[in-house]
Structure formats: structure tokens, C-alpha cells
Amino acid sequence: MSREWIAITVAALFTFLTRFSFIALSGRWTPSKRLCRALQFVPVAVLCAIIAPEVLSPTGSILPLFSNPRIPAAIVAILIAWKWRSTLGAIAAGMALFWLFKL
Amino acid sequence: MDSETGRLQEFLNGVRDEAPILIGVAPFGMIYGVLAVSAGLSTLAAQSMSFILFAGSAQFILARLIADSASLMVMVMTVFVVNLRHALYSASVAPYVARLPLRWKFLLSYLLTDEAYAVTIRRFAVSGVTPLGHWYFLGAGLTLWSCWQASTAVGVFLGSQIPPSWGLDFTLALTFIAIVVPLIADRAMLVCAVVAALAALLFAFLPMKLGLLAAAAAGIVAGFWSDR
Structure with a gap:
């Protein structure tokens, strides 16, 4: 296997x-209240630990900040997710901006 | 009431209440399918993961970790911690399914996802322990399950048609941003998020993605500590 x-x-x-x-x-x-609270941090911690390198160093080393199209795309996605709670809106706008900057 | 029609009625109530959630689940399943294939998983492995693991965000993460050649320990541990919240769901529905035979407990445990739990516990909280409540749970759970399998299949098919040059792998980060941002509801969560992100960049040199576990642990400790 x-x-x-x-x-x-x-x-x-x-x-x-x-x-x-x-x-x-x-x-x-x-489970105790304390354990429940600790568990609430788990998805936030794991997801953020995945997101940061995906955005800032997709090839293994941190890309030059001003030529990395993933940074503006991620910022827009964060703003949309925060303001409108729209999962698909955040993904669509982020991808659109990412493609635009790559052109 | 005739118990046969009572069961069917409860089952259909579960289907009906779960249905609106599918609007959000179906695109998510498709994105998973596309991503898993563009990360290099075989179409069979990508679809099987939906069948045997059946856990939204954990599947995205595992697909990426497989592509990144993470160690087996890191892959299993990461999925385990990401899915630890299901233990809380398990504790919360336990009183309502306590009297069922073991085969029902197995089946309902397999179907205990975020979305099935959210719908079912709302109903259980109102109705209390009822003789046919597990049929409602089954209706909700199977509805979500069918939608997840079908939307994954569509995504896997689409993913195998799209060339890698499109950079679709970036949808992983965007998807996770969309999931995580609404979870950051207070200062402690924000501390947890920022520390985990910075630690992940700092620990990126560790082999086999061990840095991911270290960064997640740092974020959890920081969040828990700043909470007091």
C-alpha cells in the first residue's frame, strides 16, 4: 500500500x-469547560499555520513582498470574509485578483 | 402513530432541515475535488478520501500534506487535531443516542460532521430524547454525505481537466482564510491566529512539515494564555 x-x-x-x-x-x-475552550483554538491555529506559508513563501522561501501576487489576493479575501462572511465571495475575489496580478 | 411511517417522517424531517446547508457544502466539495487532484492525488484516492475520511477541511489539509511529502506522523497528527472538535460534538449528542444498539452508534458516529451536527443538535435541544430521534440524525447525516460524495466527484473530474499553470492550488489558502476569519471572534483568538502564522514561517525549515504541528501548538498555547 x-x-x-x-x-x-x-x-x-x-x-x-x-x-x-x-x-x-x-x-x-x-469534557470540562477549560478543555472545550482549548479545543476552540485548534482550528484557528492549524489553519493559520497553513495559510501563512502558503501566502508568503509558496516556494519555500519568503518571496519579495511587492512582487508576490498572493499577498494582495489574501488581503482582499480576509476583508471579504471578515465584512460579509462570504466563503465563496472571498475565494472568487482572491483568485480573480491573483490572476490579475500574475498577468 | 405507526412506527414505520414515524421513522420515515423523522428521516424526511432530517433531510428537509439539512437541505439548505447543501448550497454551501456543494461548492466546497467541488473545490476539494479540484484541489486534491491538482495536488497530485490519484482520482481514486481523492474520491476515496471523501468516502472513508469524510471530513471537509481535514481532507484539504491531508491532500496538501500528501503532495508536500509530509511524514506519516505529521499527517495523522494534523488530521487528528483538526478533527478533535468532533469529540465535543460526540459528547453533546451522546445523551440522545445512548440507548441505541452499537451498529447505530457506529453509523451515526461516521456521519457526525460539522454540518450534520449543527442541524441535528438544534432539533435534539428542542425535542429532547425521543424514540425515533436517531432517524432524524440519519436523514440529516445521509443528506450531507450524498452531497459531499457527489460534489467531490464533480470536482475530481473538473480538476483532472484543468492545467496546473492556472495556479488553482492557491484556492487552498483562500478557502482556509474564508473559514478561519469568521472564527476569530475575540482578542484571544486573534493572538492565537497571529502567533500560529508567525511561528509557521519561523519553523518552516523543519523537515516533513513538523513546523506545522509546532506552530499550531504555539498558537493554541498563546491563545489559551492570553485568555486569562
């Missing part, structure tokens, strides 16, 4: 067990 299949299978198993965890316990243990 190749690497991608092993990764998909093991990740799927972990995900299933996470979803099954408390359902299996039938409500005999509930």
Missing part, C-alpha cells in the same frame, strides 16, 4: 474514533 493510502486510512480511523468517543461512553464523562 502506498503512502497516500496509509495516511488516508489511519487518519480516517483516528477521525472515526474521535467522533465515536463520547457516543461510545454514552454520556458517562463530559
